[in-house]
Amino acid sequence: MNIGEAASGSGVSAKMIRHYEAIGLLPPAARSEAGYRRYSGADLHTLRFIRHARDLGFDLATIAALVSLWQDRGRESREVKQLADAHIATLRDKLAQLQGMIGALEQLMACCHGDERPECPILDELAGIDKP
Amino acid sequence: MNIGEAASGSGVSAKMIRHYEAIGLLPPAARSEAGYRRYSGADLHTLRFIRHARDLGFDLATIAALVSLWQDRGRESREVKQLADAHIATLRDKLAQLQGMIGALEQLMACCHGDERPECPILDELAGIDKP
DNA sequence: GCTTGACATTCCCATCGTGGGAAGGTTTAG
């Protein structure tokens, strides 16, 4: 199949498929006589793998590692779990950051009238009425 | 004060101060005879305002709006609250996404032995043993 | 056969916030 079909069949855009190939996440695709990239069912499978990994928030470098573990039948599941573990730690850090921001904002929102008056605790806070 | 002092005093790097000026978030700084940027206490205050807004996750375009509301004594707090409200919605979206990823990963982690055996439910899932 | 439209190719540029580093000028302390 051509790249368009591979894209719609995998959920990875054609643009991204080319990019993944360019950065070495995917091996160079086979080419038709006219130079069109051609994809097999196995290629599609790999693309879907990548897509799912992206959906879980893995970065492309880690995905490259996951793909190679996936294709290595002698892998140790320990290695996979380590990658997932490191990733989940990163996600939890981000989560904590986000929760901090949301919590702070919610508090400010609760104090701000949000009407035609100019007084605004949100701006006051940003301006550095810092609580030590 | 010079840019280095403004940077350490505000928590915004010198690099970023120049960048903020370049994109118009900050007005062009005053210059010494030799061309060095010079900052006043008021400038420092603005830098700290920006820093705090960044800490709450606001993007620079929104921060520009916040700064101008801050400096407009006739503002309506409604406008500030609207910006904050839109931002908090964005953050909550990201939060939900993160939570989804973390939840999915946790489940997979719980199923994976993580030992020397090659069987790995994490890879299986990525490979698309999709549950409909 | 020829046109047309839907595909494909490569290449460059943009996003967003941040940092690295080069090549050069200034200021200050010893």
Next chain:
DNA sequence: CTAAACCTTCCCACGATGGGAATGTCAAGC
């Protein structure tokens, strides 16, 4: 006078994605 610690501008990089231009190819309809 020199060395260190500043400062300047300029260009490039990240990570993942998209937009779009200029160009080439394929399949269907007339």
